[in-house]
Amino acid sequence: MPRNHEKDVQLREERKKQILKSALPLFVDNGLQGTTISEIAKAAGMSKGLIYNYFESKIELYSILAADILGISEQDAHHLLYEREGTPWDRLCRLAKDVVIIQKSKLAGDAVEMQFNLAFSMQFLSFEQLPEPYKSDVDKAYSFRRQTIAKLIEQGQNAGQFIEGDPYRLSIHFASIVNGMFMENTRSEGLFDESNVEQALKLFLRQ
Template identity: 30%
Template sequence: MPRNPEQNEQMKEERRAAILDNALRLFAAKGLAATRIAEIAKAAGMSQGLLYHYYRSKEEVFTALIGNAFTIMNGAAAALEALPISAAEKIRRAVNELFTGLERSEHTGTYHLLIAAASASEGIPAEARAIITRESRVPYEIMARIVKEGQVQGTVRSGDPEQLALLFWTTIKGLAIHRAANRRTFRLPDPDIILRMFLKE
């Protein structure tokens, strides 16, 4: 409809966003193979044909989402690491912010679920697999550095930093997945229980 260059560009962005938002929800809930292009298009309020005007295939939509997921997650992790606060405080804040994201049903929680499912799944697009291989270590590495820093500062428990970082993220993943499976009844546990694994008391 619009030909005004700026408006046009903005509408295209909105279309793209509508596709990605709805695809994220559907892919996270049902997986790549079980999600129908027709569903995504309908949920995004457009015809199937138009969706193909914006993305070349279902796989391309999926891959775009995987890219976004890591941009957001790894960006947040990097921002956390850069904060001018103690390592122990970084860990506390990480748990609290991740919990807040899960509680509010923000995209973040859904992204976590998408990544967890995609990482474990064979048969995802090669490009998506490449992104996962390249990016998925980042949060673990960042958390391992924070742990090491905290051990130097004397506030974080001793133990292999990589193991502690692994447990940090797998615990979060486990909660995100459990929440997805139990949206109705899910209540977040006390963050202090998790922090016990990492912080001296």
């Protein structure tokens, strides 16, 4: 009897997630050039050949992880801009806090491990080294995140909350502040709390 197609699809997706999850800490520790498919296969508990059934190369694996970490999904972007409660200022602060503050008490098991892997990976991920078309894919994901934040800032400007200026340029300032606090919090957990995040973002508020 042939296997159920839906189960095959589900199994394939589960294995891809398992491979990606296993590859991430290796890329964090060793970088793109220092990580091999054999190491990823060993970490995932699979054969090297099986990895190639799901991904054509370690570069594809790396680019998928980079796009996921540096980007934002269309669903999450829509929620942030049109569905999430609060003023644009409230939503901008919440977005920053979601990135900066690692709340281990609210996470458990694999979620904790993944959260910290993502944190450390932000310190080395550079998609400029990727060949095409992978670089363009990651660049598109990265740009979409910036554009989403720019739209949120524009909403705040229209509401009279935020300072004037090009929203996209302001989104770059926002990213610089948030990423800086984020990386410092990975080295010294708890260095920045919610009040620190809000204080740092007040430069966006119209006086």
